[in-house]
């Protein structure tokens with residue numbers, strides 16, 4: 001029972017800290033970090049990847065794509081300067097099992113739709129890495145669409161384990177700390 | 187007369203504070219019990235889970251589960267050709283070890299590959315150099331890995347990709363075992379950091 005007052009004190013402090021954090025406005029991602037491309041009715045927002053552990057042969061790539069055109073298009077591939085090839089994958093978690101699936105027909109993007117490739121979900125899979133991406137050194141590549149063709153992009157490089165491109169320390173927790181503009185918080 | 191009234195008021199305020207503290211303390215204690223009960227209920231057959239194994243660590247040395255006896259441990263399965271969940275889990279576990287401070291010495295952390303043909307001890311050593319050096323990486327023969335995966339009820343399967351390459355599906359849960367070798371709790375990637383920290387603290391405190 002000696003520890004109880006200590007527990008209570010910690011709980012009160014924790015509550016105050018939580019309340020203080022909750023009261024802060026949601027920070028927007030620093031504008032300097034965002035980059036994007038527009039091509040043939042597609043808006044491509046902030047392609048990024050992250051540092052991989054030494055010896056890693058694969059890396060994930062992420063990007064947000066909006067179809068502002070009138071016809072459905074598919075992201076079918078592309079390339080990444082530091083890897084042999086790029087695939088489009090979908091990751092899912094069910095009953096504690098992580099599953100990865102290659103999207104053979106690519107990723108469909110309907111007119112008006114925004115598709116987000118992000119950790120834990122759809123992603124570009126860079127297979128056969130020749131070197132690890134270096135933080136802050138963008139990597140050249142392309143994104144290939146069925147109709148819009150191939151578009152040159154640069155992938156920004158976030159730290160090891162970053163959960164979003166604005167996640168500087170790679171320390172955001174599972175709840176998803178992302179910019180509030182296109183994300184629902186549960 | 188006035189001094190008496192003031193004293194009475196001070197007493198009243200103090201008793202009020204005591205009542206509030208007692209209420210919060212009670213609620214916390216109840217919450218802990220409920221959490222414990224909830225976890226216990228969600229871990230069927232906790233005592234039978236796991237088992238003895240012998241594998242090879244990232245330095246090429248034989249690693250026996252006998253060496254885990256008497257200390258709690260965390261174990262999870264993955265592979266180095268994994269773009270997301272494996273490096274993320276290794277990073278999170280590294281942060282947890284750091285946050286535990288000196289208490290981290292009371293905990294073993296194991297990363298067992300589900301892809302032994304590509305994850306040789308040398309490959310694991312290189313890969314794990316980005317994380318806390320206390321994390322032990324384990325590989326072995328296909329048969330050894332299949333055996334340990336079965337004991338820990340791990341689902342793992344190869345999934346074909348282009349160019350005759352493959353990736354893998356696998357159980358990503360982190361299993362926490364107490365010093366007696368019984369499953370005490372699990373960590374999930376979807377939980378927040380605070381919840382995971384609390385479970386690890388409890389694990390090392392309970393021994």
Ligand SMILES: [Cu+2]
Pocket residue numbers: 089090091100101123124125269353
């Ligand atoms: Cu993938």
